[in-house]
Amino acid sequence: MSIRDLLYTDFDGTAVDDPDDVILDALDDPRYRQRIAPLTAILQDASNTPYDRFLACCALTSWAEPAGYRAVAEATKAGDKTVWYRELIDRRFSVDETFSQLAGAVRISGDFATDNSTEQERATALVALIGVADQFYFDWQLAAAIDNSTAGSARDEIAATVRRGIAALTQGKPPAFDLGAQLAELARSMTTVDEQLAVQLGYELARVDSSPSTLIRLTPIASQGMSPESRSFGTYLATIGDEQVQAAISQLREDRIE
Template sequence: MPDTASRWEPDPVLRALLFTDFDGLSAEPDDVIADALDGGYVERTQGLVTLLGDENADPAGRFLACCALASWADPIGYAAVVEAAAAPDELTWRGQTYDRFHSQDDTFAHLAEAVGRSRDMVDERGTAAERLEAARALIRIADRVRLDRRADDLLYPEIVSACRADLSAAVDRGIARLAAGAPLGFDLGVQLALFINALAESRPAWAADARQRLAAARPGDRALRELAESGGSSLRLM
């Protein structure tokens, strides 16, 4: 889970839901969310749904609630991801988490991770279609928000197969933004490279062209390394 400000403390409700394990001991949200996959999510879900829907609640708490619910393949969690992606710049709980190395907002990176890794729960919950729509919503804004390498969590075969057009459109928009020199504040190139590589098998001609276009847009060393590893070392030299 994300880092929060050093002085931030969860309120009693959030502490009980995501900072207390199933033995009643203090724990981190990551551990609580993972442990709940064995069935404990049932007793924590309603409290998190209430917290997520409370516009007066702590934004950090609402964000963590969304991550937990999406991780558990909950339809309300997935719906919240879709809603967040529909207006990312207006999201009240955006900016509650920052990458510790680059101090960049990674709200949507954590949502991508939650949606992608909920794969093992969708059969139990009957929410495969809702997961797909949440993934699609995030893919559609991947040229605008930071996903970084957590973009890879959206690239399971079933998502790639259903979202080919959305992935390629996001790449095309992202390359155009890079080529125009638009200020971004995050490494767009690396997540575009991951999308291109994911489509290489099903759309080889498009992927080869997209690699060349992305490399020409000077996407940064990390993206060039990603492209070179999958598409040929000559791309490093452009």
Template sequence: MSRFDELLGTDFDGQPVSDVEDVIYEALDDPRHRERVPGLVDLLNDRVAGERERFLACVALTTWAELAGFDAVIDAARDPERAPWYDILIDRKFSVDNTFAQLALAVSDSDVLAREKQTWARRTEAFRSLVRIADHEYFDEKLGDLLDTQTVVDVLPDIRAVVARGAASLAGRRPQRFDLATQLVDLAAAVATVDAATAVSLAQDVLSHDAGHRAFVHAVAIVQRAKTPETRQFADYLSTVGDDGVRTQVKQALG
């Protein structure tokens, strides 16, 4: 049996599994996963190992709220295209790297164990590193929805900064590899329950440069998540500039 199969191809009762995710998520309720952490750290750092195996080691360690996993996410975000596993997962719609979307999911899924293992602060830094690259790396419409309220509070300055950079890129009509406007609007929507006025301001900054239908549809989430004077005014804005589909969703959001 290979090292990888021992670590992620076998459940905690020693039975082989066909899906690595079964082992990763079983670990959330099984403390025996800690026995595999040293081996996964070695695999993660083994430059001779396969890219897929190293990536899945990172996903496992991150989901299990291990410092080594969070640190690997942070390292990957420093220079995304030089991450050892960059491009091993490709999004079918945009034909761009999809590994950072999966890493964002792993960071999100670590919430319970991060509290148990007292690694929450590093989890926040991992999320911060991902937010900071959201103006040029693809997150498959995941990142904004994965940010919990406390993390949004902690990384709000980074969300403001990355949305501003992304909006500037849209304003400059620079070629985009994916639907950047919608990704930025999703980040703005994540802020709605924390600071509705800021969420509206960020979303309008993006929408003023890109009036794509999907971005407007996603912006309705701000109206759904916060009921303030600012979001009601934003609802009027969406109804004015959006199409019939957007207007219908705005009405539903307002109840």
């Protein structure tokens, strides 16, 4: 079966324009299981096009299949040598978008992983993605995939990645996307599991990148945190930020009072 049969045709046999339609339809249609084996074959066969293999990986990962998770982890090891690297390009930054899409697939896979008892494989793939988030573009997808359980188990990896990214910003060697904003999302993900670390990472990042996009993404640390340190961090952000950041902090304070 071809990738068109498997991801451009829904479970009733109707052609679709977007593979995501088929991938997401699997949430409510167990017939997706009939496509796991042929998609695995496409993923693992080097004679298939890189993009077809990428789509197969996204589907299998979204459905919490071990083959998909393994391919995600392998992609992080290969980095820019991954066979499908730059098969998708982000329009805003003109950088590779495949890692972002893989993170989105891991995010989607949460419920499937519980049903398939592949939570550990999912966690391994997510930690692998976190480990390269100082190098590759993830937009919001990676942070959105990190829940409290994952944040706790990946605490050290998240902190190490944020600090490697801060070093890149400090040395003037950032990648061609908004790395500061991406690191801020990772720091924020720690707030509910290690508030002190989230605040610490927030300060470290804000001292080297005070752009509005970064500071806005750090404000949830102040809003979600319960400690005096978190509130002090909010004051710090308002002090160094522009009007947009100051407005966000003011709104957070109003929400706390309510």
